[in-house]
Amino acid sequence: xxxxxxxxxxxxxxxxxxxxxxxILRSTARVLRAAAPQRPLVEWGFAVGPALVLAVVLYLxxxxxxRPATIEVxxxxxxxxxxx
Amino acid sequence: MSATAPGAAAPTxxxxxxxxxQDFVALTKPRIISLLLVTTAAPxxxxxxxxxxxxxxxxxxxxLMAGGANAVNMYLDRDIDDVMTRTRLRPIPSGRMHARLxxxxxxxxxxxxxxxxxxxxxxxxxALALAGFYFYVFIYTRWLKRSSPQNIVIGGAxxxxxxxxxxxxxxxxxxxxxxxxxxxxxxxxxxxxxALALNKQKDYGNARVxxxxxxxxxxxxxxxMWWYTILLVALTVLPVAFGAFGAVYLALALVLGGLLxxxxxxVRVAADYVKPAWxxxxxxxxxxxxxxxxxxxxxxLPL
Numbered sequence: 001x002x003x004x005x006x007x008x009x010x011x012x013x014x015x016x017x018x019x020x021x022x023x024i025l026r027s028t029a030r031v032l033r034a035a036a037p038q039r040p041l042v043e044w045g046f047a048v049g050p051a052l053v054l055a056v057v058l059y060l061x062x063x064x065x066x067r068p069a070t071i072e073v074x075x076x077x078x079x080x081x082x083x084x
Numbered sequence: 085m086s087a088t089a090p091g092a093a094a095p096t097x098x099x100x101x102x103x104x105x106q107d108f109v110a111l112t113k114p115r116i117i118s119l120l121l122v123t124t125a126a127p128x129x130x131x132x133x134x135x136x137x138x139x140x141x142x143x144x145x146x147x148l149m150a151g152g153a154n155a156v157n158m159y160l161d162r163d164i165d166d167v168m169t170r171t172r173l174r175p176i177p178s179g180r181m182h183a184r185l186x187x188x189x190x191x192x193x194x195x196x197x198x199x200x201x202x203x204x205x206x207x208x209x210x211a212l213a214l215a216g217f218y219f220y221v222f223i224y225t226r227w228l229k230r231s232s233p234q235n236i237v238i239g240g241a242x243x244x245x246x247x248x249x250x251x252x253x254x255x256x257x258x259x260x261x262x263x264x265x266x267x268x269x270x271x272x273x274x275x276x277x278x279a280l281a282l283n284k285q286k287d288y289g290n291a292r293v294x295x296x297x298x299x300x301x302x303x304x305x306x307x308x309m310w311w312y313t314i315l316l317v318a319l320t321v322l323p324v325a326f327g328a329f330g331a332v333y334l335a336l337a338l339v340l341g342g343l344l345x346x347x348x349x350x351v352r353v354a355a356d357y358v359k360p361a362w363x364x365x366x367x368x369x370x371x372x373x374x375x376x377x378x379x380x381x382x383x384x385l386p387l
Contacts, residue, residue, distance in 0.1 A: 010325030016318035046234040064326035
Protein backbone atom coordinates (compact mmCIF):
# COMPACT_ATOMS: atom_id res chain seq x y z
CA UNK A 1 0.00 0.00 0.00
CA UNK A 2 1.23 3.57 -0.68
CA UNK A 3 3.09 5.28 2.18
CA UNK A 4 0.72 8.30 2.45
CA UNK A 5 -2.24 5.92 2.86
CA UNK A 6 -0.41 3.98 5.59
CA UNK A 7 0.46 7.25 7.36
CA UNK A 8 -3.18 8.35 7.17
CA UNK A 9 -4.38 4.98 8.57
CA UNK A 10 -1.85 5.28 11.40
CA UNK A 11 -2.69 8.82 12.49
CA UNK A 12 -6.48 8.44 12.17
CA UNK A 13 -6.33 5.25 14.24
CA UNK A 14 -4.05 6.88 16.84
CA UNK A 15 -6.43 9.84 17.24
CA UNK A 16 -9.39 7.44 17.60
CA UNK A 17 -7.53 5.36 20.21
CA UNK A 18 -6.41 8.40 22.23
CA UNK A 19 -9.83 10.11 22.16
CA UNK A 20 -11.75 6.93 23.06
CA UNK A 21 -9.32 6.02 25.86
CA UNK A 22 -9.66 9.57 27.23
CA UNK A 23 -13.47 9.26 27.11
CA ILE A 24 -13.28 5.90 28.93
CA LEU A 25 -11.14 7.50 31.68
CA ARG A 26 -13.54 10.46 31.90
CA SER A 27 -16.52 8.14 32.22
CA THR A 28 -14.70 6.04 34.84
CA ALA A 29 -13.86 9.18 36.85
CA ARG A 30 -17.56 10.11 36.76
CA VAL A 31 -18.75 6.71 38.01
CA LEU A 32 -16.04 6.50 40.68
CA ARG A 33 -17.08 9.91 42.04
CA ALA A 34 -20.74 8.86 42.06
CA ALA A 35 -20.30 5.32 43.43
CA ALA A 36 -17.57 6.12 46.02
CA PRO A 37 -15.96 2.63 45.92
CA GLN A 38 -14.22 1.15 48.99
CA ARG A 39 -10.86 1.04 47.20
CA PRO A 40 -10.79 4.08 44.87
CA LEU A 41 -7.03 3.80 44.20
CA VAL A 42 -7.37 0.18 43.05
CA GLU A 43 -10.31 1.08 40.81
CA TRP A 44 -8.27 3.94 39.35
CA GLY A 45 -5.42 1.52 38.76
CA PHE A 46 -7.75 -0.76 36.79
CA ALA A 47 -8.71 2.18 34.60
CA VAL A 48 -5.28 3.78 34.14
CA GLY A 49 -3.22 0.55 33.79
CA PRO A 50 -4.55 -0.42 30.34
CA ALA A 51 -4.18 3.21 29.18
CA LEU A 52 -0.47 3.17 30.12
CA VAL A 53 0.08 -0.13 28.30
CA LEU A 54 -1.69 1.32 25.29
CA ALA A 55 0.59 4.39 25.35
CA VAL A 56 3.70 2.15 25.26
CA VAL A 57 2.27 0.06 22.40
CA LEU A 58 1.38 3.20 20.42
CA TYR A 59 4.94 4.51 20.87
CA LEU A 60 6.40 1.19 19.65
CA UNK A 61 3.95 1.22 16.72
CA UNK A 62 5.02 4.75 15.80
CA UNK A 63 8.66 3.65 15.79
CA UNK A 64 7.81 0.61 13.65
CA UNK A 65 5.65 2.62 11.24
CA UNK A 66 8.30 5.33 10.74
CA ARG A 67 11.10 2.82 10.13
CA PRO A 68 12.14 2.93 6.45
CA ALA A 69 11.31 -0.21 4.48
CA THR A 70 14.30 -2.52 3.96
CA ILE A 71 14.85 -5.60 1.86
CA GLU A 72 17.13 -8.32 3.19
CA VAL A 73 19.28 -9.91 0.47
CA UNK A 74 21.45 -12.92 1.16
CA UNK A 75 24.50 -13.16 -1.11
CA UNK A 76 26.76 -16.21 -1.12
CA UNK A 77 29.93 -15.46 -3.11
CA UNK A 78 31.61 -18.22 -5.08
CA UNK A 79 35.10 -19.14 -3.80
CA UNK A 80 36.75 -17.62 -6.90
CA UNK A 81 35.03 -14.29 -6.29
CA UNK A 82 36.60 -13.69 -2.89
CA UNK A 83 39.59 -11.40 -3.22
CA UNK A 84 41.54 -10.39 -0.18
CA MET B 85 -34.21 1.94 28.01
CA SER B 86 -35.37 -1.37 29.35
CA ALA B 87 -34.33 -2.57 32.76
CA THR B 88 -34.46 -5.93 34.45
CA ALA B 89 -34.66 -5.24 38.15
CA PRO B 90 -32.19 -7.16 40.29
CA GLY B 91 -33.29 -8.95 43.39
CA ALA B 92 -36.15 -11.12 42.15
CA ALA B 93 -35.75 -14.89 42.50
CA ALA B 94 -34.68 -16.63 39.30
CA PRO B 95 -37.02 -19.35 37.98
CA THR B 96 -35.67 -22.91 38.10
CA UNK B 97 -35.01 -24.34 34.62
CA UNK B 98 -36.14 -27.87 33.79
CA UNK B 99 -33.61 -30.52 34.94
CA UNK B 100 -31.58 -32.33 32.28
CA UNK B 101 -30.23 -35.88 32.17
CA UNK B 102 -26.54 -36.20 31.33
CA UNK B 103 -23.96 -38.95 31.37
CA UNK B 104 -20.77 -38.56 33.44
CA UNK B 105 -18.78 -38.03 30.24
CA GLN B 106 -21.16 -35.29 29.11
CA ASP B 107 -20.76 -33.61 32.50
CA PHE B 108 -16.95 -33.71 32.26
CA VAL B 109 -17.17 -32.13 28.80
CA ALA B 110 -19.64 -29.53 30.14
CA LEU B 111 -17.13 -28.56 32.87
CA THR B 112 -14.71 -27.39 30.17
CA LYS B 113 -17.35 -25.05 28.61
CA PRO B 114 -16.66 -26.26 25.03
CA ARG B 115 -18.74 -23.55 23.34
CA ILE B 116 -16.64 -20.79 24.91
CA ILE B 117 -13.39 -22.61 24.13
CA SER B 118 -14.23 -22.87 20.42
CA LEU B 119 -13.64 -19.10 20.08
CA LEU B 120 -10.44 -19.32 22.14
CA LEU B 121 -9.17 -21.99 19.76
CA VAL B 122 -9.81 -19.73 16.76
CA THR B 123 -7.81 -16.96 18.46
CA THR B 124 -5.04 -19.49 19.15
CA ALA B 125 -4.87 -21.19 15.73
CA ALA B 126 -5.17 -18.08 13.54
CA PRO B 127 -2.10 -16.33 15.05
CA UNK B 128 -0.08 -19.50 14.33
CA UNK B 129 -0.76 -19.04 10.61
CA UNK B 130 -0.10 -15.30 10.86
CA UNK B 131 3.24 -15.89 12.59
CA UNK B 132 4.44 -18.49 10.08
CA UNK B 133 3.68 -21.81 8.44
CA UNK B 134 3.22 -24.33 11.25
CA UNK B 135 2.92 -28.07 10.60
CA UNK B 136 -0.53 -29.57 11.09
CA UNK B 137 0.93 -31.66 13.93
CA UNK B 138 2.02 -28.53 15.82
CA UNK B 139 -1.36 -26.89 15.28
CA UNK B 140 -3.24 -29.96 16.55
CA UNK B 141 -0.92 -30.24 19.57
CA UNK B 142 -1.42 -26.57 20.48
CA UNK B 143 -5.19 -26.91 19.97
CA UNK B 144 -5.32 -29.91 22.30
CA UNK B 145 -3.09 -28.20 24.88
CA UNK B 146 -5.11 -25.00 24.59
CA UNK B 147 -8.38 -26.89 25.02
CA LEU B 148 -7.14 -28.71 28.12
CA MET B 149 -5.73 -25.52 29.67
CA ALA B 150 -8.86 -23.43 29.03
CA GLY B 151 -11.06 -26.37 30.01
CA GLY B 152 -9.13 -26.76 33.25
CA ALA B 153 -9.54 -23.04 33.99
CA ASN B 154 -13.28 -23.29 33.31
CA ALA B 155 -13.65 -26.32 35.59
CA VAL B 156 -11.77 -24.57 38.44
CA ASN B 157 -13.97 -21.51 37.79
CA MET B 158 -17.06 -23.70 38.24
CA TYR B 159 -15.61 -24.99 41.53
CA LEU B 160 -14.90 -21.46 42.84
CA ASP B 161 -18.21 -20.04 41.62
CA ARG B 162 -20.40 -22.96 42.76
CA ASP B 163 -22.23 -20.73 45.28
CA ILE B 164 -23.26 -18.09 42.76
CA ASP B 165 -23.91 -20.63 39.98
CA ASP B 166 -26.66 -21.97 42.24
CA VAL B 167 -28.55 -18.66 42.24
CA MET B 168 -28.16 -17.73 38.57
CA THR B 169 -30.71 -19.10 36.09
CA ARG B 170 -28.24 -19.68 33.28
CA THR B 171 -25.77 -21.58 35.48
CA ARG B 172 -28.10 -23.47 37.82
CA LEU B 173 -27.98 -26.67 35.77
CA ARG B 174 -24.17 -26.93 35.79
CA PRO B 175 -22.80 -30.20 37.22
CA ILE B 176 -22.04 -28.87 40.76
CA PRO B 177 -25.17 -26.79 41.57
CA SER B 178 -27.42 -29.49 40.10
CA GLY B 179 -25.79 -32.05 42.44
CA ARG B 180 -24.56 -34.34 39.66
CA MET B 181 -20.86 -33.90 40.53
CA HIS B 182 -18.92 -33.43 43.76
CA ALA B 183 -17.14 -30.06 43.98
CA ARG B 184 -13.75 -31.59 44.87
CA LEU B 185 -13.90 -33.93 41.88
CA UNK B 186 -14.45 -30.89 39.64
CA UNK B 187 -11.47 -29.09 41.22
CA UNK B 188 -9.23 -32.15 40.79
CA UNK B 189 -10.35 -32.56 37.18
CA UNK B 190 -9.64 -28.89 36.38
CA UNK B 191 -6.20 -28.85 38.00
CA UNK B 192 -5.39 -32.24 36.45
CA UNK B 193 -6.10 -31.33 32.84
CA UNK B 194 -4.41 -27.92 33.23
CA UNK B 195 -1.29 -29.66 34.56
CA UNK B 196 -1.38 -32.11 31.64
CA UNK B 197 -1.69 -29.18 29.23
CA UNK B 198 1.30 -27.36 30.74
CA UNK B 199 3.48 -30.48 30.49
CA UNK B 200 2.32 -31.20 26.93
CA UNK B 201 2.88 -27.67 25.61
CA UNK B 202 6.22 -27.16 27.39
CA UNK B 203 7.56 -30.59 26.35
CA UNK B 204 6.32 -30.97 22.79
CA UNK B 205 5.99 -27.32 21.63
CA UNK B 206 8.24 -25.02 23.69
CA UNK B 207 8.57 -23.73 27.26
CA UNK B 208 7.36 -20.21 26.41
CA UNK B 209 4.11 -21.60 24.98
CA UNK B 210 3.50 -23.68 28.10
CA ALA B 211 4.34 -20.74 30.38
CA LEU B 212 2.00 -18.36 28.55
CA ALA B 213 -0.86 -20.85 28.61
CA LEU B 214 -0.30 -21.41 32.34
CA ALA B 215 -0.19 -17.63 32.92
CA GLY B 216 -3.61 -17.37 31.22
CA PHE B 217 -4.91 -20.14 33.53
CA TYR B 218 -3.62 -18.36 36.67
CA PHE B 219 -4.95 -14.99 35.50
CA TYR B 220 -8.43 -16.43 34.87
CA VAL B 221 -8.60 -18.42 38.09
CA PHE B 222 -6.93 -16.11 40.60
CA ILE B 223 -7.08 -12.56 39.20
CA TYR B 224 -10.50 -12.73 37.51
CA THR B 225 -12.56 -15.44 39.26
CA ARG B 226 -11.10 -15.27 42.75
CA TRP B 227 -10.45 -11.52 43.06
CA LEU B 228 -12.06 -9.21 40.50
CA LYS B 229 -15.33 -10.89 39.60
CA ARG B 230 -16.98 -10.25 42.96
CA SER B 231 -15.17 -7.07 43.94
CA SER B 232 -15.05 -4.61 41.04
CA PRO B 233 -17.37 -3.38 38.28
CA GLN B 234 -14.21 -3.33 36.13
CA ASN B 235 -13.95 -7.13 36.56
CA ILE B 236 -14.52 -7.64 32.85
CA VAL B 237 -12.05 -4.90 31.83
CA ILE B 238 -9.03 -6.37 33.62
CA GLY B 239 -10.32 -9.95 33.48
CA GLY B 240 -10.34 -9.63 29.70
CA ALA B 241 -6.59 -10.18 29.80
CA UNK B 242 -7.21 -13.85 30.66
CA UNK B 243 -9.04 -14.41 27.37
CA UNK B 244 -6.33 -12.50 25.52
CA UNK B 245 -3.56 -15.02 26.26
CA UNK B 246 -4.50 -17.54 23.49
CA UNK B 247 -3.13 -15.37 20.63
CA UNK B 248 0.17 -15.10 22.52
CA UNK B 249 0.18 -18.89 23.00
CA UNK B 250 -0.38 -19.48 19.27
CA UNK B 251 2.26 -16.93 18.29
CA UNK B 252 4.86 -18.30 20.70
CA UNK B 253 4.20 -21.87 19.50
CA UNK B 254 5.43 -20.93 16.03
CA UNK B 255 8.13 -18.33 16.73
CA UNK B 256 9.24 -19.22 20.28
CA UNK B 257 9.01 -15.46 20.96
CA UNK B 258 6.66 -12.47 20.94
CA UNK B 259 6.68 -9.26 18.94
CA UNK B 260 4.62 -6.10 18.42
CA UNK B 261 2.04 -7.85 16.20
CA UNK B 262 1.51 -10.51 18.87
CA UNK B 263 0.88 -7.79 21.47
CA UNK B 264 -1.69 -6.22 19.11
CA UNK B 265 -3.55 -9.54 18.93
CA UNK B 266 -3.54 -9.60 22.74
CA UNK B 267 -4.85 -6.01 22.93
CA UNK B 268 -7.56 -6.69 20.33
CA UNK B 269 -9.05 -9.49 22.46
CA UNK B 270 -8.53 -7.41 25.63
CA UNK B 271 -10.46 -4.41 24.28
CA UNK B 272 -13.09 -6.63 22.61
CA UNK B 273 -14.07 -8.14 25.98
CA UNK B 274 -15.88 -5.19 27.69
CA UNK B 275 -18.41 -4.41 24.95
CA UNK B 276 -19.00 -8.14 24.40
CA UNK B 277 -19.67 -9.02 28.05
CA UNK B 278 -21.49 -5.81 28.94
CA ALA B 279 -23.94 -6.57 26.12
CA LEU B 280 -24.69 -9.82 27.99
CA ALA B 281 -24.63 -8.14 31.42
CA LEU B 282 -27.22 -5.54 30.32
CA ASN B 283 -29.69 -8.34 29.63
CA LYS B 284 -28.75 -10.50 32.63
CA GLN B 285 -28.84 -7.85 35.37
CA LYS B 286 -31.35 -9.80 37.43
CA ASP B 287 -29.11 -12.89 37.46
CA TYR B 288 -25.98 -10.92 38.37
CA GLY B 289 -27.93 -8.97 40.99
CA ASN B 290 -29.16 -12.21 42.61
CA ALA B 291 -25.58 -13.50 42.72
CA ARG B 292 -24.26 -10.13 44.00
CA VAL B 293 -21.74 -9.91 41.16
CA UNK B 294 -20.99 -6.17 40.73
CA UNK B 295 -21.30 -5.98 36.95
CA UNK B 296 -20.99 -2.48 35.47
CA UNK B 297 -24.70 -2.00 34.55
CA UNK B 298 -25.68 -2.71 38.18
CA UNK B 299 -23.03 -0.47 39.79
CA UNK B 300 -22.52 2.29 37.22
CA UNK B 301 -25.98 2.22 35.66
CA UNK B 302 -27.01 1.32 32.14
CA UNK B 303 -26.36 4.74 30.61
CA UNK B 304 -22.70 4.90 31.68
CA UNK B 305 -22.09 1.24 30.77
CA UNK B 306 -23.50 1.74 27.27
CA UNK B 307 -21.40 4.91 26.87
CA UNK B 308 -18.27 2.94 27.76
CA MET B 309 -19.29 0.12 25.38
CA TRP B 310 -19.36 2.71 22.61
CA TRP B 311 -15.90 4.12 23.39
CA TYR B 312 -14.40 0.66 23.86
CA THR B 313 -15.75 -0.37 20.46
CA ILE B 314 -14.26 2.69 18.71
CA LEU B 315 -10.94 1.98 20.44
CA LEU B 316 -11.14 -1.68 19.40
CA VAL B 317 -11.81 -0.92 15.72
CA ALA B 318 -8.96 1.62 15.67
CA LEU B 319 -6.62 -0.94 17.26
CA THR B 320 -7.51 -3.53 14.63
CA VAL B 321 -6.29 -1.29 11.79
CA LEU B 322 -3.09 -0.03 13.45
CA PRO B 323 -0.98 -3.14 12.57
CA VAL B 324 -1.57 -2.28 8.90
CA ALA B 325 0.38 0.95 9.41
CA PHE B 326 3.60 -0.86 10.31
CA GLY B 327 3.23 -3.53 7.67
CA ALA B 328 1.93 -6.46 9.73
CA PHE B 329 -1.12 -6.82 7.48
CA GLY B 330 -2.15 -5.57 4.05
CA ALA B 331 -5.13 -4.28 2.10
CA VAL B 332 -7.26 -7.46 2.34
CA TYR B 333 -7.15 -7.38 6.13
CA LEU B 334 -7.66 -3.59 6.28
CA ALA B 335 -10.82 -3.81 4.16
CA LEU B 336 -12.25 -6.75 6.14
CA ALA B 337 -11.36 -5.19 9.52
CA LEU B 338 -13.15 -1.97 8.55
CA VAL B 339 -16.28 -3.77 7.30
CA LEU B 340 -16.48 -6.09 10.33
CA GLY B 341 -15.68 -3.24 12.74
CA GLY B 342 -18.19 -0.94 11.05
CA LEU B 343 -20.93 -3.53 11.65
CA LEU B 344 -19.95 -3.83 15.31
CA UNK B 345 -20.01 -0.03 15.71
CA UNK B 346 -23.45 0.06 14.07
CA UNK B 347 -24.70 -2.60 16.50
CA UNK B 348 -23.42 -0.77 19.58
CA UNK B 349 -24.82 2.49 18.25
CA UNK B 350 -28.25 0.79 18.07
CA VAL B 351 -27.89 -0.14 21.75
CA ARG B 352 -27.14 3.55 22.52
CA VAL B 353 -30.13 5.01 20.72
CA ALA B 354 -32.77 2.29 21.18
CA ALA B 355 -35.73 2.96 23.47
CA ASP B 356 -35.46 -0.70 24.52
CA TYR B 357 -31.89 -2.03 24.37
CA VAL B 358 -32.70 -5.73 24.92
CA LYS B 359 -32.74 -6.89 21.28
CA PRO B 360 -29.85 -4.69 20.07
CA ALA B 361 -27.74 -5.81 23.06
CA TRP B 362 -28.40 -9.49 22.27
CA UNK B 363 -27.43 -8.75 18.66
CA UNK B 364 -24.14 -7.15 19.78
CA UNK B 365 -23.43 -10.12 22.09
CA UNK B 366 -23.94 -12.63 19.25
CA UNK B 367 -22.28 -10.61 16.50
CA UNK B 368 -19.23 -9.76 18.61
CA UNK B 369 -18.45 -13.50 18.86
CA UNK B 370 -18.62 -13.81 15.08
CA UNK B 371 -16.68 -10.54 14.70
CA UNK B 372 -13.68 -11.75 16.67
CA UNK B 373 -13.55 -15.09 14.85
CA UNK B 374 -13.85 -13.48 11.40
CA UNK B 375 -11.28 -10.80 12.25
CA UNK B 376 -8.71 -13.48 13.06
CA UNK B 377 -9.65 -15.41 9.90
CA UNK B 378 -9.13 -12.14 7.95
CA UNK B 379 -5.58 -11.92 9.34
CA UNK B 380 -4.81 -15.43 8.05
CA UNK B 381 -6.35 -14.71 4.64
CA UNK B 382 -4.30 -11.53 4.34
CA UNK B 383 -1.06 -13.41 5.05
CA UNK B 384 -1.77 -16.36 2.77
CA LEU B 385 -3.86 -15.07 -0.15
CA PRO B 386 -1.64 -14.49 -3.19
CA LEU B 387 -2.56 -10.82 -3.74
